[in-house]
Amino acid sequence: MNKRELFAQIQEKKSFLCVGLDPVMENIPKHLLKYEDPILEFNKQLIDATKDLCVAYKPNTAFYESMGWKGWRTLTETWKYIPENIFTIADAKRGDIGNTSAMYAETFFNREKSEMGFDAVTVAPYMGEDSVGPFLNYKDKWVILLALTSNSGHKDFQVLETGGQKLYETVINTSSGWATADQLMYVVGATRAEEFKQVRKLAPDHFLLVPGVGAQGGSLADVCEYGLNDSCGLLVNSSRGIIYAGKGEDFAERAREEALKLQQEMEQILLSAELI
Secondary structure (H helix, E strand, O other), X not given: OOHHHHHHHHHHHOOOEEEEEOOOHHHOOHHHHHOOOHHHHHHHHHHHXXXXXXXXXXXXXXXXXXXXXXXXXXHHHHHHHOOOOOEEEEEEEEOOOHXXXXXXXXXXXXXXXXXXXXXXXXXXXXXXXXXXXXXXOOOOOXXXXXXXXXXXXXXXXXXXXXXXXXXXXXXXXXXXXXOOOOOEEEEEOHHHHHHHHHHHHHOOOXXXXXXXXXXXXXXXXXXXXXXXXXXXXEEEEEOHHHHXXXXXXXXXXXXXXXXXXXXXXXXXXXXXOOOO
16 A cells, blocks of 8 residues: 555545554453464454554554464464555564565565565664665565654653654654655554654654554654645554453443544544545
8 A cells, every 4th residue: 555545545544643552462362262372362353443544554563473373374464464555563672684574574464475465564773774774675565763762761762862852863864865755654653742843843744654643652642733745744642541441241342432532633634634
């Protein structure tokens, strides 16, 4: 899915919501344990309940890898179940030397080999251009680089001064020369709302993947005040706040209610910005 198609989906659904599919067996409703693959059933019901309200799904691969080969099967089947017109993000946070990154890229992008063909993968930029390049070789896919994250430990490195600018600013400035805004996004946490104005100066045309709204305390209004651009430019993720909204047999309905609240708030923001 290219940038134009992604913006068209945002306009059609009046939403820039991304739902994070990060299930933990101990936290899913107990009635699902009767299924052969309880996590897959959990994901399927969540997708069915929210697919008209969101434009993206983002499985965090660690939640599947932790279950061994069965988890990989669940991840693969989850990806296959997501409708083709919805943007898919493998939240894998990969990043290694070039030949290893090439294998990671094949894992998430080469459907013929891995049975998964995600639209995007999150990548750590610490090892530099040659570790990111193999992902960018897939011209119809996206790289989402970690820039300014929502966790408290972000201050250990990301905001340190280097060469007269913060490290996350260096990441954005340097990496923006590796690919265009049609192939490169950045992760910017919702809890860093005060920095969005600066991020937009550095990356005015790029989409930003924004975790941290909801359970982590980020404000959608604060993010949008400086984060919106003329093609929306935001994919705002909510994981726990949606997928664990309910604990009983009506968990999918409760998840839809929470997704709908965000979608309706997003619709008003898009209307105010004259983007729909």
